[in-house]
């Protein structure tokens with residue numbers, strides 16, 4: 001059974017702090033308050049930070065991340081900060097970083113991204129962006145992490161192993177194989193419900209669920225029911241709900257998820273991230 005703790009670590013509470021470390025690639029998705037404190041000695045291993053948008057609960061931990069990274073064991077490693085090219089809240093953060101850049105021990109590169117842009121990760125893996133619906137005056141982004149794998153072409157499936165071995169011996173096995181991409185994880189950040197087609201087939205889908213139905217939360221967030229409907233349509237192996245409001249207890253959230261699930265066809269597991277704790281609900 002897929003356990004998100006094997007690939008993810010993070011913290012989430014709406015309004016306060018949100019961040020997730022995707023362990024296979026050591027990439028950081030957002031950088032809320034407390035991120036560097038939690039990562040402790042491993043802050044230096046993060047070389048790519050991806051910001052869904054620059055609201056303070058998603059970027060408030062960046063100053064500390066920079067300073068602790070500068071004092072750590074891998075202090076010369078460059079840091080790339082990927083962000084939406086159209087993020088109206090980025091400027092104050094950039095002003096801070098530019099103000100201290102000369103005092104830090106490592107180079108920082110700002111990398112603006114549009115929706116549907118691709119970034120190469122470690123060997124064979126890549127990330128691409130998709131548009132989310134959170135900012136009324138700009139474009140927030142979601143991120144999909146893909147692994148490129150190879151498989152036998154259809155016409156070679158079922159052929160005798162001796163035939164494939166002969167191809168391999170002649171150095172021609174490549175002709176029998178094709179590449180395909182597996183969406184290992186999709187991170188939606190803050191958003192109204194994302195389009196299920198954009199994240200369909202993700203192994204792990206992280207979607208926000210800020211409020212219960214009928215509640216006010218400020219604009220452009222998803223309800224618990226919205227997030228579960230996206231999960232039902234996109235059919236990930238595992239749906240992880242985050243950005244939950246502190247106004248509901250864990251028990252209330254778990255009960256509400258089970259009630260919604262009775263009217264939805266949810267094929268995969270459902271987990272919640274509250275604070276730094278990931279818990280399976282379904």
Ligand SMILES: [Zn+2]
Nearest residue numbers: 053055134190
């Ligand atoms: Zn936000």
